[in-house]
Amino acid sequence: MTRLNRLREELRQRRHHRAFRIPVPAWTEPQRVQLEELLTQARAATPSRTPDPDPISEPPVDGAALATAATNLWRAERKLAPPGERPTPRDRQAARYLRTCAEALADAGLVVQDHDGDAFNPGRALEVLVYQENPALTGEIVLETVRPSVYLHGRLVQMGQVIVGTPGQSPDRRSDDA
Numbered sequence: 001m002t003r004l005n006r007l008r009e010e011l012r013q014r015r016h017h018r019a020f021r022i023p024v025p026a027w028t029e030p031q032r033v034q035l036e037e038l039l040t041q042a043r044a045a046t047p048s049r050t051p052d053p054d055p056i057s058e059p060p061v062d063g064a065a066l067a068t069a070a071t072n073l074w075r076a077e078r079k080l081a082p083p084g085e086r087p088t089p090r091d092r093q094a095a096r097y098l099r100t101c102a103e104a105l106a107d108a109g110l111v112v113q114d115h116d117g118d119a120f121n122p123g124r125a126l127e128v129l130v131y132q133e134n135p136a137l138t139g140e141i142v143l144e145t146v147r148p149s150v151y152l153h154g155r156l157v158q159m160g161q162v163i164v165g166t167p168g169q170s171p172d173r174r175s176d177d178a
Helices: 003-014 029-045 063-080 089-107 171-177
Strands: 110-113 126-134 141-147 149-152 155-158 160-167
Touching: 063 089, 063 110, 063 149, 063 155, 089 110, 126 141
Parallel strands: 126 160
Antiparallel strands: 110 149, 141 160, 149 155
């Protein structure tokens, strides 16, 4: 043991009250040799193991639970902003909190996709609850999103549910089909 190490140990012990100081063990040379041999044997007997996974690593994320939370957040945002009504200061404050939550989820990799007004084709990953005929439409369009699609780091964790509007059949086409 070098003189500097000995000094460090002594100073470390002096930080404590005298009654709690641990005296330096007085090992004889044969005891030191025997201790070294025992340590070597213990290291040889212990199987080498792979390093444990990082204990600080993140636990797996439950995508379904996040999707449920994101869906309820999305519904709350829609309830606070009914079209045509002037929001109260309390509603504006609640909307800011909800928007902040949505942004935090988006920063964490959770994307909530609303499909209102989107063009619909049968190949999309959407669950159609109802097809509604509407003669004013020229193509299939999502009229209402009942439940949004939710993506976690680009992977679909919740399929959206929508109501799709289809163009109504004109009276001329109905008579041609008959």
